[in-house]
Amino acid sequence: MTIEAKPLRRDAQRNRERIIxxxxxxxxxxxxxxxxxxxxxxxxxxxxxxxxxxPTKESLVEAVFTDRLEDMVTLxxxxxAAESAWDGLVDFLRRAARLHAADRGLRDAALxxxxxxxxxxxxxxxxxxxxxxxxxxxxxxxxxxTGLHDFPIIMAMVTELAQNSSACRPQLYERYLTLILDxxxxxxxxxxxxxxxxxxxxxAVMRECVPPLKSR
Amino acid sequence: MTIEAKPLRRDAQRNRERIIxxxxxxxxxxxxxxxxxxxxxxxxxxxxxxxxxxPTKESLVEAVFTDRLEDMVTLxxxxxAAESAWDGLVDFLRRAARLHAADRGLRDAALxxxxxxxxxxxxxxxxxxxxxxxxxxxxxxxxxxTGLHDFPIIMAMVTELAQNSSACRPQLYERYLTLILDxxxxxxxxxxxxxxxxxxxxxAVMRECVPPLKSR
DNA sequence: CAGAAGTTGAGGAACATCCTCCGCTTCGGC
DNA sequence: GCCGAAGCGGAGGATGTTCCTCAACTTCTG
Numbered sequence: 402m403t404i405e406a407k408p409l410r411r412d413a414q415r416n417r418e419r420i421i422x423x424x425x426x427x428x429x430x431x432x433x434x435x436x437x438x439x440x441x442x443x444x445x446x447x448x449x450x451x452x453x454x455x456p457t458k459e460s461l462v463e464a465v466f467t468d469r470l471e472d473m474v475t476l477x478x479x480x481x482a483a484e485s486a487w488d489g490l491v492d493f494l495r496r497a498a499r500l501h502a503a504d505r506g507l508r509d510a511a512l513x514x515x516x517x518x519x520x521x522x523x524x525x526x527x528x529x530x531x532x533x534x535x536x537x538x539x540x541x542x543x544x545x546x547t548g549l550h551d552f553p554i555i556m557a558m559v560t561e562l563a564q565n566s567s568a569c570r571p572q573l574y575e576r577y578l579t580l581i582l583d584x585x586x587x588x589x590x591x592x593x594x595x596x597x598x599x600x601x602x603x604x605a606v607m608r609e610c611v612p613p614l615k616s617r
Numbered sequence: 618m619t620i621e622a623k624p625l626r627r628d629a630q631r632n633r634e635r636i637i638x639x640x641x642x643x644x645x646x647x648x649x650x651x652x653x654x655x656x657x658x659x660x661x662x663x664x665x666x667x668x669x670x671x672p673t674k675e676s677l678v679e680a681v682f683t684d685r686l687e688d689m690v691t692l693x694x695x696x697x698a699a700e701s702a703w704d705g706l707v708d709f710l711r712r713a714a715r716l717h718a719a720d721r722g723l724r725d726a727a728l729x730x731x732x733x734x735x736x737x738x739x740x741x742x743x744x745x746x747x748x749x750x751x752x753x754x755x756x757x758x759x760x761x762x763t764g765l766h767d768f769p770i771i772m773a774m775v776t777e778l779a780q781n782s783s784a785c786r787p788q789l790y791e792r793y794l795t796l797i798l799d800x801x802x803x804x805x806x807x808x809x810x811x812x813x814x815x816x817x818x819x820x821a822v823m824r825e826c827v828p829p830l831k832s833r
Numbered sequence: 834c835a836g837a838a839g840t841t842g843a844g845g846a847a848c849a850t851c852c853t854c855c856g857c858t859t860c861g862g863c
Numbered sequence: 864g865c866c867g868a869a870g871c872g873g874a875g876g877a878t879g880t881t882c883c884t885c886a887a888c889t890t891c892t893g
Contacts, residue, residue, distance in 0.1 A: 410860060410869060436850065447872035452852060547796075554793065557781075558774045565773075565825035570818050577770065579808045580763075584800030592795045602786050609781035626838060626891060652881065663841035668883065 417454050419444045424465045428506025432564075433462065433513075434612040435506075458614045463518040466510035470522040473497060473511065477529040487542035490533050491582055497556065498578055502563035502571065509611045512557055515604050544587040546594045550603045555581055557610045633670050635660045640681045644722025648780075649678065649729075650828040651722075674830045679734040682726035686738040689713060689727065693745035703758035706749050707798055713772065714794055718779035718787065725827045728773055731820045760803040762810045766819045771797055773826040 423444035483489030501508035537543035639660035699705030717724035753759035
């Protein structure tokens, strides 16, 4: 599956793993805004080593988060298995938010799912979420004027808040997620939300919500 | 009322006004993150002039936004005058969000209302908002487990989104504001939101939501 | 017209990235 | 063990940003 070019020397392999672990920690608190220099220091390794192993931040991010994102796929599958579609959806969002609140890097990764790195995971994930929503729509519990594209936006808002409150009230975001979930229920008397968004819109907005991975 | 120390020379006064106007423009797009150097250039004036007239960013911000915030007080008064408390509240939030979406500086100012500069405006504003909410609670339309402190947070989320989508879909935020408003209605079957937040919490979170005005 | 008030903007100080480079260390096949 | 290849470190150059001062100059106004 993986195209393993050359087996690394043993020490190099050890360092690679150290770097990934350190990157996970550093990204968890600073998100994609973290620096490769930062990662190097946390890994107890020279900057050059990091740059040699991961020439771009993108490649490091990919190495760190593809698995974490696959974990979220599992979460989505569990949501589909719940007997109540609504409860499945709510649970999924709550757990996802919890993970994202605890790991800002994962949050940034999840919101970058349409970006070239991670497209693969996106192709697993998005159809599952679509199914979750279809089921909830069919059940009549999720308001019909919402769709797939609303959820990245909602998660972006909620997890941004989670970040901003993490120092003083790490659970604060849950309150507002709950509020939004009540707003998402299909109910008589709901307001008119207007037209749904396009995929391009979401992608553009998500790019603004996540620090750029530029480098160079 | 205002402690006018010395009458400025006429050209100086003209420059002062130019600076304020330019600052308004610059803050409108970059928020408090804008630079005094930026403002100077937009005003067609040397940096030194800005620093002489407004030694701190804080003082400039105050000069620019106190009036704009007082405008929002008017908005709040209109909300209180509406016959339906709920409609008044909704209108108020929608209009406030519109203003904040169009002027990120105003948004940053509004979210800084507890900060020393602006406390004065805050003392006008907050009791009014409290009254709006009391009325809506009494009317039974606003869910009872919400309060004053929820609104800065909600506005912060919504206007942050407005900012992030301003380039591609400037009205996007309205959709999610509407969604949240539906979540704010008192309704049977609403979820449990848990305990309300304290004022300290809100202040701490707001400080994270707005770029620091440090200087020096 | 004198001198007070005001202006200017180059530029120094203080950061923050990003990433390269080359002398040195370590590995591991022989 | 030896030695060449692989790997490592981290100082430091390049670049960028922001803040703010100051000394030479200009413009008011009485």
